[in-house]
Amino acid sequence: MFKYFETTFLILLWCFIISILWAYLSYSLVIIKTRFDNKVMDRRGSSFASSFVAVPALVVSAILLVFFYKNFGINLLFPLHFFASKVQLIAIAFIPALVLTFSCGLLFGLVQSIKFEYAYWLSKPFAIVMLATGQNINFKLRRLILLKSLSQTWNQCLPWLFGELIVVESVFNAPGLGLDAWHLAKVRDFVALLEVIFWLVLLYIFCRLIAHTISSRVGLKLTGYL
Amino acid sequence: MKKESRIPLIRGLRFIFIIFFLFLAFVPWDRYFDAGVDLKTIGVGPSLQHLLGTDNLGRDLLVRLSSVLRDVIVPIWLTVLISSLAGIGIAIIVLLLSEENTAFKRVIDFLGHGFSFIASVPIGILVFLLAVYYEETGLRMVLVGLSVLLAIRSYLQVFDLYAEDKRLGYWLAHEAQGGTLFSRLIRYGLGMRWKESILLALVFHLQIAVTIESALSYLGFGIQEPQASFGNMLASHFDMYLKGDWGILLIILIVMGLTFQFPKNVAIIGKYLRRKFIFVK
Numbered sequence: 168m169f170k171y172f173e174t175t176f177l178i179l180l181w182c183f184i185i186s187i188l189w190a191y192l193s194y195s196l197v198i199i200k201t202r203f204d205n206k207v208m209d210r211r212g213s214s215f216a217s218s219f220v221a222v223p224a225l226v227v228s229a230i231l232l233v234f235f236y237k238n239f240g241i242n243l244l245f246p247l248h249f250f251a252s253k254v255q256l257i258a259i260a261f262i263p264a265l266v267l268t269f270s271c272g273l274l275f276g277l278v279q280s281i282k283f284e285y286a287y288w289l290s291k292p293f294a295i296v297m298l299a300t301g302q303n304i305n306f307k308l309r310r311l312i313l314l315k316s317l318s319q320t321w322n323q324c325l326p327w328l329f330g331e332l333i334v335v336e337s338v339f340n341a342p343g344l345g346l347d348a349w350h351l352a353k354v355r356d357f358v359a360l361l362e363v364i365f366w367l368v369l370l371y372i373f374c375r376l377i378a379h380t381i382s383s384r385v386g387l388k389l390t391g392y393l
Numbered sequence: 394m395k396k397e398s399r400i401p402l403i404r405g406l407r408f409i410f411i412i413f414f415l416f417l418a419f420v421p422w423d424r425y426f427d428a429g430v431d432l433k434t435i436g437v438g439p440s441l442q443h444l445l446g447t448d449n450l451g452r453d454l455l456v457r458l459s460s461v462l463r464d465v466i467v468p469i470w471l472t473v474l475i476s477s478l479a480g481i482g483i484a485i486i487v488l489l490l491s492e493e494n495t496a497f498k499r500v501i502d503f504l505g506h507g508f509s510f511i512a513s514v515p516i517g518i519l520v521f522l523l524a525v526y527y528e529e530t531g532l533r534m535v536l537v538g539l540s541v542l543l544a545i546r547s548y549l550q551v552f553d554l555y556a557e558d559k560r561l562g563y564w565l566a567h568e569a570q571g572g573t574l575f576s577r578l579i580r581y582g583l584g585m586r587w588k589e590s591i592l593l594a595l596v597f598h599l600q601i602a603v604t605i606e607s608a609l610s611y612l613g614f615g616i617q618e619p620q621a622s623f624g625n626m627l628a629s630h631f632d633m634y635l636k637g638d639w640g641i642l643l644i645i646l647i648v649m650g651l652t653f654q655f656p657k658n659v660a661i662i663g664k665y666l667r668r669k670f671i672f673v674k
Contacts (some may be wrong), residue, residue, distance in 0.1 A: 223604045225611050225627060226646060233634050233642065330517025334608045349612055352525040364522065371515070 174245075175332070175343035177257060181264030182328065186273055187320070192314050193278045197285050198305050201299035215291055224270040224331040228338040233264060245341045262341045263386060270335075279317035288312060297340065311385065318382040325378065327373050344370070404665060405598055407658040414655050415443045417455075417648065418462035428456040436633060438640055443643050454641070457621040458648045465622050466533060466652055468601060469539065473602045476540035477595055480547030485578055487548075488555060490610050492574050505552065508545050516542050517605050525613040535606050535615055549596055554587045592660055599656040607649070 170278040235241040243262050246255060268274050288294055288308050297304045336345035344367050426443060431451035438446045445454040491498035511519075520538035522537060527534055558581070567577050583591070601622070609615035610624025618625055626645055636643040 168515075223607050223649075225608060227644065227648060229627060229631070229634065230646075233637075233639065236635065237637055304394070326513065326515040327517075330513075330515035330605075331608070333517070333521060334611060337612060348521075352521070353613065355525075355528070360525065362517070367518070368514075375513075 170340055171344050171347045171363070174256070174260065174341050175336070175345065175367075175370065178264045178267065178332070178336070178343060179370070181261050181272070182257070182268050185264055185268050186277060189268075189274055190277050190281065190317050193281045194285070194309060194313060199232040201285070212270065224266050224335045225338055227266045227270050228263070228335055231266060233308060235262075238319055243339060245339055260341065263335045263341055266329055266339075267335050268329055269329055271324045273324045273328065276320040276324055280320050281312060284312045284316055296310040314381060315385045317380050318385060322375070322382060325371065325374055331368065332367075338363055402607070404662065407654075407662055410651055410654060411658050411662060414462070414651050417459055417651070418467065420459070422453075422456045422459045426456050428453050428455040436638060436641070443674075446640060448626070448641065449633055451541050452646055457626065460620045461623060461626070462652065464608065464620070465616060468532060469602050469606055470537065470599050470656070471541055472536045472540050474595070476544040477547040477598055480544035481551050481583075481591065483544070484551035484555075485575075485583075486531070486547045488578065489575055505549070508549055511542070512546050512549055516601065517608060520605055521609060521612070521614060523610075524609060532606075534617055535609055535632075539602050539605065546556070547591075547594065550591065551587070554582065554590060558582065558586060596656045596660050600653050603649075603652055622653075637642070 181191075232243050235243050243259070245251075245259055251259075285308070288311070289304070294304050294308070297307060332343070333345035333349055335341070335351050336343045340346070344363050348360060348363045348367065351363060430450065431447070434443070434447045434451040435449060436447060437443060437451070440446070443453050443455070445458070448454055448457060487501055491501050516539075519542060520535060523538040524534040555578070561581075564577055564581060567581070568574075606615055606622065607624040607627070610617075610622040612624070612629070612630045615624055616622035618629065623645065627642075630638075630641050630645075
């Protein structure tokens with residue numbers, strides 16, 4: 168069971184890291200775009216972002232598998248756990264995590280949320296005062312906006328992320344809880360299946376609790392600004 | 394090209410996609426092309442005999458994909474539509490009943506917590522568990538799971554919208570003038586402010602239903618061969634496109650893309666036509 172738990176945890180950890188890196192990148196791009204256009208970005212593109220939730224992970228996974236194998240000779244399927252080194256396992260979990268973050272709408276949801284939050288907080292009196300006195304408002308807002316957008320988007324996308332987990336693990340042959348659940352369901356081993364689902368649900372609740380805690384802490388901080 | 398000048402072009406493309414989808418789904422292609430297994434024509438490319446080529450058993454892809462749209466996607470969409478509308482209807486009735494009866498309101502509040510819990514659990518996992526638990530493959534279990542879950546989501550959405558709007562000035566003014574809750578829900582809610590969000594949620598439900606069915610069929614718990622579905626078609630041709638036969642993957646993906654975008658395209662074009670021809674009059 169630990170082996171399965173480890174792979175799923177690795178994939179989720181990669182999802183978390185990808186989302187943080189993406190949030191930083193999006194924030195920087197939003198600032199650059201705002202400076203370049205000399206106006207705050209609007210909320211256009213929101214419907215575009217939400218439509219990506221419905222892109223099935225199995226489609227993205229299949230395309231990536233074929234693309235990498237044919238063009239670069241890289242096999243994205245998971246190596247046998249017994250023969251693979253730790254570094255290899257950590258590295259190979261990146262692509263399933265990327266597929267998951269893409270197909271559950273996390274990446275596009277983040278961009279949308281950061282755009283909206285930046286426009287919203289920049290119009291607040293304290294931000295205008297800071298701008299007028301020549302202080303670095305982008306630095307001040309960064310942590311706040313990133314935390315809020317990350318927790319909000321994770322809260323929204325978690326159910327889709329966990330829903331697609333089984334599919335992604337089975338396509339990439341990743342020996343995680345999802346793949347194990349699939350195998351156990353095929354052989355009708357309901358007791359073991361219940362155990363796996365229990366761990367999956369526990370992991371889901373844990374992720375949700377983290378997102379919720381961050382969200383409520385940011386909420387408290389925001390009341391200070393208001 | 395400026396953004397504004399691109400809008401008619403995109404609208405035109407959406408319209409073409411709608412027509413193309415309907416053409417693909419509702420023309421009886423099996424009358425014109427042989428749909429049976431033919432081992433001599435495995436993996437043949439597009440030709441006059443097989444407009445989109447053949448699959449790994451020599452069956453005509455156009456006929457297979459058309460049957461996916463007609464026999465799988467359309468029933469799923471109808472079920473989702475009916476269950477979402479039922480969820481909205483039940484929510485309206487419950488709101489009306491709970492206004493007058495406080496004991497009933499308490500029961501509904503209690504049930505609401507349970508529904509919220511169910512709605513927060515990943516739909517994909519729930520439908521997967523349902524299909525496994527009842528040990529039944531095919532479309533029926535997918536439809537049952539999706540209809541229950543999406544009805545609950547629609548029900549909760551109406552409750553959320555009501556909780557947001559009930560303290561609005563014109564709602565309170567209408568109440569103070571002796572207006573009924575029913576007329577407020579219909580006129581101000583469903584007829585005005587909620588329309589957009591409900592439509593968006595409906596489009597999302599239709600898209601997500603296709604995604605979940607495809608995923609389940611891919612895993613082998615949805616529709617089984619010889620009946621076709623996007624999921625089992627992708628799964629059964631996995632070795633073909635790993636060997637470099639991209640054609641079949643591309644064709645399935647294009648039709649899947651058309652299917653995902655169909656509800657959204659219909660909503661956007663419908664809104665445009667309504668604004669252009671009905672609203673102006």
